[in-house]
Amino acid sequence: MTSMAKTIGQRIRKYRARRGLSQEKLAEFSGCHPTYIGQLERGEKNATIESIEKIAAALEVSLSKLFEKLGESEKETENLPLVCYEFLLGKSKEEQERLYRILLEIDRYKEM
Numbered sequence: 354m355t356s357m358a359k360t361i362g363q364r365i366r367k368y369r370a371r372r373g374l375s376q377e378k379l380a381e382f383s384g385c386h387p388t389y390i391g392q393l394e395r396g397e398k399n400a401t402i403e404s405i406e407k408i409a410a411a412l413e414v415s416l417s418k419l420f421e422k423l424g425e426s427e428k429e430t431e432n433l434p435l436v437c438y439e440f441l442l443g444k445s446k447e448e449q450e451r452l453y454r455i456l457l458e459i460d461r462y463k464e465m
Contacts, residue, residue, distance in 0.1 A: 365412070368414050369390075371446075
């Protein structure tokens with residue numbers, strides 16, 4: 354599959370995990386088959402726009418958020434802020450807040 358299909362699949366998985374949903378629950382909420390959800394997450398299938406729309410709605414994520422920065426050149430997608438952003442997407446809100454506080458402490462320590 355294309356790198357775009359893999360990226361979309363990874364984002365679906367991150368948003369699903371963030372909401373604490375199993376593939377089966379996401380399938381139920383989106384009206385898609387659980388096997389299809391797994392194939393999308395692994396980048397094995399190209400999704401239709403209709404299924405992506407249903408999945409995004411079930412995840413409570415806008416389509417623009419799901420497709421954000423998709424298709425940029427490889428060099429652009431390897432920038433550190435984007436890598437950090439993608440990392441944080443896979444974390445719960447509590448984990449994101451903890452990581453942010455840690456970064457603030459590191460930044461304060463650096464200034465001493």
